[in-house]
Amino acid sequence: MPLHVLVLGGTTEARRLAECLVAADGPAWVRVTSSLAGRVASPRLPPGETRVGGFGGADGMAEWLRAHRVDAVIDATHPFAGTISFNAASAAAAVHVPLLALRRPGWVPSDGDRWHMTDSLAGAAELLPGLGRRVFLTTGRMGLAAFAELDPLWFLMRSVDAPEAPYPARMEILLDRGPFSLDGERELVRRYGVDVLVTKDSGGHATAPKLTAAREAGIPVVVVRRPPAPDGVPVAGTPEEAVAWLRGLVGQGA
Structure with missing residues (x-):
């Protein structure tokens, strides 16, 4: 069975990750489900399976992970999505599922910036x-x-x-x-x-x-400034790094 990955999305990076994972010549070892919050009227849907809407907090997400036999979670939500990142950390820990945060680096001021x-x-x-x-x-x-x-x-x-x-x-x-x-x-x-x-x-x-x-x-x-993020969650800066993390899970027998 392929590795079932839940991508908490809504960002450019989440869509790029889904594209990498479901590409025609991409890895056949993974099945990706992208979850969108549903706050945008006409979102750009990523390839692969999608779900729209909230989970009902950390407990609801944990139940969804169990019911859909999710093997790994990648939190690729917006850096200011805040609450869902903490819910994902709690849910993943509750069901013993590996969790990775995919976060684009923050901006850095340049000379001349005020x-x-x-x-x-x-x-x-x-x-x-x-x-x-x-x-x-x-x-x-x-x-x-x-x-x-x-x-x-x-x-x-x-x-x-x-x-x-x-x-x-x-x-x-x-x-x-x-x-x-x-x-x-x-x-x-x-x-x-x-x-x-x-x-x-x-x-x-x-x-x-x-x-x-x-x-x-x-x-x-x-x-x-960005709000605080959950402690102890590994972070990838690019979709490619996230794919490498998933390959590592497969190598570990996840």
Whole structure:
């Protein structure tokens, strides 16, 4: 029987991992099921089997792992998905299933960057009045309530799906999905007169051009740090490293 792998997905890395595992000339020793949270209306479905929706907490995930005879779990969720990573660690430990975290490296500031680090969206909102008046908000549609009371400021908010209130009164919504080009990000900064950028430290290349555009324009960037991750979980930085980890499990007789 092939190794049954549950990939907790929703990211570019998770989709690339699924593509590697189910490629026509790929390894026949693995069966992959990708799990998506279902928060995006029209997600890009990865190849292979998929499931959509929550598990019902750590206990529900543990039961799903048992019922579907999962041999390994790869947590390739967004670095800010937080809760599901801790649930995955608890569930995997409960059913004695190996767990790997697939995490893209965080961004690192370059010469000329004007970064202001904070631990939360609320912290970002506190910083903004002292940094600019026209805000490019790229933290997604969740958590906009943190900025809802900043009436003097104007926001350009970009996300895949339209947000729900509460959110800032003076806000233009741009529905778009990455990857984004550097020329496109430069044009947004110029066209909307952006003078401050807000982002989460998501890492990766798909949305990194906005940081270069901000550096070139000399505007400050508020960066929300990643939340804590479960201790003791091995981490891979690329899908290829995750595939190598799985091959190692097969070699160990998993």
